[in-house]
Amino acid sequence: MPAMVIVGAGECGARAAAELRAGGWDGRIELIGAERHLPYERPPLSKAALLADHDPVPLSAYDAAALRDLDIIHHTGVEVTDLDREQREVVLAGGERIEYERVLLATGATPRMLPMTAGFHRAHTLRTHDDALRLRTQLRSATRVTVIGGGFIGLELAAAARSLGCEVTLLEVADRLLGRAVPAEVAALVHARHVEAGVSVRCGVSLTEITETSSGTTVTLGDSTTVDGDILVIGIGAVPETTLAEKTGLHVDNGITVDHRLATSDPRIFAAGDCSSFPHPLYEGRRIRLEAWRNAQDQAVVAAHNMIGGDRTYDAVPWFWSDQYDVSLQVAGLPAEAATEVVRSRPDGVHIRYGIDGTGRLVSAAAVGTGNSVAKDIRLAEMAIAKRVVADPAALADPTVNFKHFLR
The missing domain is CATH 3.30.390.30 (FAD/NAD-linked reductase, C-terminal dimerisation domain)
Known part of the structure; x- marks a missing residue:
């Protein structure tokens, strides 16, 4: 019997797998993840995981026992290389093929990179638990930390570094923090709290060069001033992971395009979470993409319901949160x-x-x-x-x- 296959074993994918079972699907459910961890929550990575006194373990959304109880087949450390839509098969890196009834793409997003830091050993982005472990180790030996990016993730990383006693300089290209995510006056209050905590916040800067030595990094700004640090942390947003969708010919527009039911241009394939671009009824059906914990959870529920024949519309109000100090x-x-x-x-x-x-x-x-x-x-x-x-x-x-x- 063909399986329900979920590509991406993060919070969104795991929640969808559980919802499929709760919704009455009694066939196989295959949850495929590239990471070698159980499904885990990502919000603590930029907060508690960095501040923990000991190496943190992933905060699992569903532990091994829960997955067994739900009879969910969980593949770890496995890449999906293709979707054979004609044969209705998911193709794994080792050549294994899994016949599917429906597929959910919960592939998330990847951190946006700065090309000028390619190959650097002291430049960090944060997306996975392993990223957090590497950054946590270096933060404890660093004195000076340079953070590039004044959005939610950059600010949370700056707060964590400052809370650990590091000297922190935060660089933002825009003229204020948090861009269009919050009103300017709210951003100003957040800015003031970081300054109060001792962070040097510099908005409206341009980056002309970033260099790395064995002992640190140097960022040269458009006004020719430089910012030296022991490590560099890059938090400038994320790019939806659409590689598989594009390879298989699905429509992509700032994410994998889905309809109100979260179905892609192929009605047997759904997408949810950070990777999906969807029409929101609250905003006259305009297509948006959200990188948010609750959005991933809520879309997982709607997608799972519709994968087994439902007709729910995803219309949840966008919600974001951030803790800093x-x-x-x-x-x-x-x-x-x-x-x-x-x-x-x-x-x-x-x-x-x-x-x-x-x-x-x-x-x-x-x-x-x-x-x-x-x-x-x-x-x-x-x-x-x-x-x-x-x-x-x-x-x-x-x-x-x-x-x-x-x-x-």
């Missing part, structure tokens, strides 16, 4: 969609910036606070965004107005 940053929706912004500041120091589009509809919320202080606000905002609530700006700005007022 004692600061929690959470974002619901897409701030770039906002025509105007409304600020709500609470006495406990929480700063929330709501985004409203041209019709008055709430389309985003970004909040900064300590600990879990922003979680409830963002969760309520998610609900309002999903319901397409038209919100009164004055009431949004008033911290004495219970947000549940907008959900009635």
Whole structure:
């Protein structure tokens, strides 16, 4: 009997495998991963894994016993080299072929590289558990760390390095941190917290040369100044992993293109997680791609349901989070969609910036606070965004107005 085959054994792939079984699929499920680990969660890699006093073990989403109980065949350290769509077979690196009923591509993304650092031994990116182990080791022997990239991953890596006592210089080509991911004022608060922690943050720079010696790295900037470091950490985003999809002739456009059901241009092949580009109904069906933990989890559920005959639409509100030092940053929706912004500041120091589009509809919320202080606000905002609530700006700005007022 043909199998349900999942290419990519990260959180998205493993969740989809479990959902297939929960949904009633009683045939074979083959989960194929290139890494030699059980499926594990990636968010701790830029946080707890780097700060741990001992070599961290991957935080497994599903341990070996759980996979056995679900009767999921898990291949580790195995590359998928081709999809034979005519024969409906997945081709493995060793030549083995697996006949499939449906395929889910959960291939994720790969860190964006700087060509000028090719072959460097002291330049790091972070995507896998093994990457985190290598970086963790070097951070403990480094005094000076240069971080390139002022997005979520670059900032988390800078925070980790500074928390370990390193001198940190963060370089960002754009004129502010976090680009279009959060409103400028929220980015400014994050910027200030890094400066307070002792990070030298330099925005609006250009990189003209990066060199490496046996003892460190040197970044030469457009103004001819240089930044020396013992190691270099590159956090400038990620590229969707579409190699297999392209090789087999599937449509690709900033990710593997899927429809509202997460099916690709071949109805027997689905894609989910960081690798997929999908039309979002909240944004007039415009195609977007998200690199986010929850998106990968939620898309896994929808894809699995539809692989066994369902017809669910993926319409979850985008949600992002980042912990840096004692600061929690959470974002619901897409701030770039906002025509105007409304600020709500609470006495406990929480700063929330709501985004409203041209019709008055709430389309985003970004909040900064300590600990879990922003979680409830963002969760309520998610609900309002999903319901397409038209919100009164004055009431949004008033911290004495219970947000549940907008959900009635």
